Amino acid sequence: YSAKDRGLGVCVYDADLNEHSPERLGLLGELKRAIDTGELVLHYQPKVGLPGEDVRGVEALVRWEHPQRGTVPPAVFIPLAERTPLIRPLTRYVIDAALQQCAQWLAEGRSLHVAVNISARNLLDERFVDDVLEALARSQVPAHFLELEVTESAIMADPTRARAILGRLADLGITLSIDDFGAGYTSLAHLKDLPVHRLKIDRSFVSSMATDPSNALIVRSIVELGHNLGLSTVAEGVEDQDTWELLGRLGCDVAQGYHLCRPQPADVLAAWFDSVQSALPA
Ligand code: C2E
Ligand code: MG
Numbered sequence: 001y002s003a004k005d006r007g008l009g010v011c012v013y014d015a016d017l018n019e020h021s022p023e024r025l026g027l028l029g030e031l032k033r034a035i036d037t038g039e040l041v042l043h044y045q046p047k048v049g050l051p052g053e054d055v056r057g058v059e060a061l062v063r064w065e066h067p068q069r070g071t072v073p074p075a076v077f078i079p080l081a082e083r084t085p086l087i088r089p090l091t092r093y094v095i096d097a098a099l100q101q102c103a104q105w106l107a108e109g110r111s112l113h114v115a116v117n118i119s120a121r122n123l124l125d126e127r128f129v130d131d132v133l134e135a136l137a138r139s140q141v142p143a144h145f146l147e148l149e150v151t152e153s154a155i156m157a158d159p160t161r162a163r164a165i166l167g168r169l170a171d172l173g174i175t176l177s178i179d180d181f182g183a184g185y186t187s188l189a190h191l192k193d194l195p196v197h198r199l200k201i202d203r204s205f206v207s208s209m210a211t212d213p214s215n216a217l218i219v220r221s222i223v224e225l226g227h228n229l230g231l232s233t234v235a236e237g238v239e240d241q242d243t244w245e246l247l248g249r250l251g252c253d254v255a256q257g258y259h260l261c262r263p264q265p266a267d268v269l270a271a272w273f274d275s276v277q278s279a280l281p282a
């Protein structure tokens with residue numbers, strides 16, 4: 001049971017994350033400040049189309065540049081924030097920063113879609129759709145450049161409500177992806193009724209699929225399921241050339257992973273974009 005699988009209201013005993021542990025309260029207090037002082041920074045990981053190798057967009061992944069602790073990964077602070085109201089300003093900050101960056105890329109002639117991860121609690125918040133609309137208005141970025149990634153467990157925390165909110169977001173023209181697909185428990189009955197556009201196949205199947213035939217079979221089945229439901233498929237965690245080629249043969253639409261590019265700050269990515277651009281056929 002990973003931290004991100006803890007649904008809202010589900011009480012899971014975990015000594016390190018005990019509600020009242022000084023460590024947890026300390027981190028949360030510092031996180032609150034970090035959102036205002038710019039210690040949260042976004043790295044971006046490209047999503048590359050198969051088999052053409054065109055860059056479709058990027059996923060924004062938050063990091064906390066803590067003055068004493070150094071870089072704190074999201075796996076440490078997102079699960080804490082997700083259980084408190086702090087996830088709202090945090091998500092607003094990330095969406096704002098990602099859309100500002102997207103606006104800058106558009107101004108530079110780079111047509112890149114930007115994906116932001118959202119939490120179960122965002123999806124249950126009445127104000128979330130308005131928060132997104134305000135961020136779009138501030139950035140002047142057309143809604144179709146924004147993608148939101150939601151995990152299965154976030155949807156399953158309240159499927160009826162999630163479907164309603166996702167429907168409003170889809171109506172705005174936002175692209176919706178189910179993140180870490182295959183790792184959760186979305187029933188097919190729910191899946192066919194969800195207004196989503198993409199399945200992101202969980203890394204646990206993808207990263208070893210070139211050497212593990214049963215994982216390759218699972219990935220193939222998810223690609224087929226996605227396509228049969230009219231959804232595009234994205235493989236996350238592509239770590240080697242064999243996996244990249246196998247995904248191409250299986251008809252997966254988009255790939256993401258260390259083999260293609262690690263998540264990087266936008267200024268570092270600029271050089272990568274230029275090198276990829278010149279490698280592509282005119
Ligand atoms: P995710 O959305 O599934 O993001 C993919 C994670 O896999 C990222 O870890 C990424 O750096 C990592 N990754 C990408 N390619 C590879 C690969 O080839 N091999 C391996 N081993 N890993 C790869 P990261 O950045 O540490 O983020 C972890 C999770 O934290 C994310 O999983 C997402 O659930 C959450 N997260 C990150 N940023 C945000 C955010 O802004 N808001 C929310 N709510 N959650 C976030
Ligand atoms: Mg994601």
Ligand code: MG
Pocket residue numbers: 179180200202203236
């Ligand atoms: Mg994922």
Ligand code: MG
Pocket residue numbers: 180202203236
């Ligand atoms: Mg994942």
